Each structure stands twice: as C-alpha cells, then as structure tokens.
Amino acid sequence: xxxxxxxxGASDKELPNLIDYLSTNLFDNNQGRFRYTQCKDADIIxxxxxxxxxxxxxxxxxxxxxxxxxxxxxxAKCTYLISSSAVYENPVKLYADLGIRVVAFGVNxxxxxxxxxxxxxxxxxxxS
Numbered sequence: 505x506x507x508x509x510x511x512x513g514a515s516d517k518e519l520p521n522l523i524d525y526l527s528t529n530l531f532d533n534n535q536g537r538f539r540y541t542q543c544k545d546a547d548i549i550x551x552x553x554x555x556x557x558x559x560x561x562x563x564x565x566x567x568x569x570x571x572x573x574x575x576x577x578x579x580a581k582c583t584y585l586i587s588s589s590a591v592y593e594n595p596v597k598l599y600a601d602l603g604i605r606v607v608a609f610g611v612n613x614x615x616x617x618x619x620x621x622x623x624x625x626x627x628x629x630x631x632s
Contacts, residue, residue: 507547509618511598512540512610514553526551526559526589527631536564536586536632539573542610543582550613550621552606556595557621559628562588588632592625 514522521529530536538549538561549561564587569580598604602620604613613621622628 507615507618508545509548509550509613509615510544510546510610511550511552511557511604511606511613512542513606513608514551522551522553522558523591526561526591527629530561530586530589531631534576537573538584538586539569539577539580539582540584541579541581544610544612546584548618549584550618552598555597555599555606557592557598557625558595559589559591560618561586561590588630591629591631593627593629594625596621596624 530538543566545566546563549563550557551559551561561584563584565585567583567585569583573580573583598606601624602617604611604617
C-alpha cells in the first residue's frame, strides 16, 4: 500500500517558531499531538510555510480532538498522533523547484515527490 503524503501549511500565528515546534515542542509540550484545522487521511505530513517545506511528521493515528486539544488550539478539527518528526537542514522551495503549489486545504503528493523533497533538504534531523 502506498503511503498517503500531504503537505499542510502552517501560519506564523499557529506555529510562530516552526523549527522549535518540529524539533522539541511537539513532543515536550504537546505529547506528540499535532492539532490541525484539516482532517485528511495521511501517513506523512510535510509542514510548509510561505512555499517552503521545513520538515515532516510521521503519523501514527488520526483521532478526534479532545477538550484539551481544542483548549490548546481552538480551531482544531483533527488531532494527528505523531510518532516522529523531521527537520530539514535546507528548507525546500516547493513551487519554484518542484512545481508543487500548497493550497489552503493541503495538497497530496506522490512518494517520488516526497523523495525529491528529502533529497533537496540536506541533512534531516529526526525527533521523537
């Protein structure tokens, strides 16, 4: 079975320090719970901002948000339970280099496109 890979955008308001979130805050402060406004099925979520991919999340499970999830992030429609995250050394230009345009509701990509993102990312540091 092919992995379902989606790119979601993260605003400055939602995640002001994206690198800290991906490397430590997701697990230290959020117990690996990624709360989001979309609820698409995904095995891997690439996190982007302003047309650049900064890292990705490995999804263990997708669940309904708890009261605590909604208190922490009121617009949450879905909570993804994350087993690990990755931070890219070099943010990847999605549209300029790969022709991938991230839209408001996320965009599904192929395994080949994900592999190319990882190739362009330089060193990838994983966290769990």
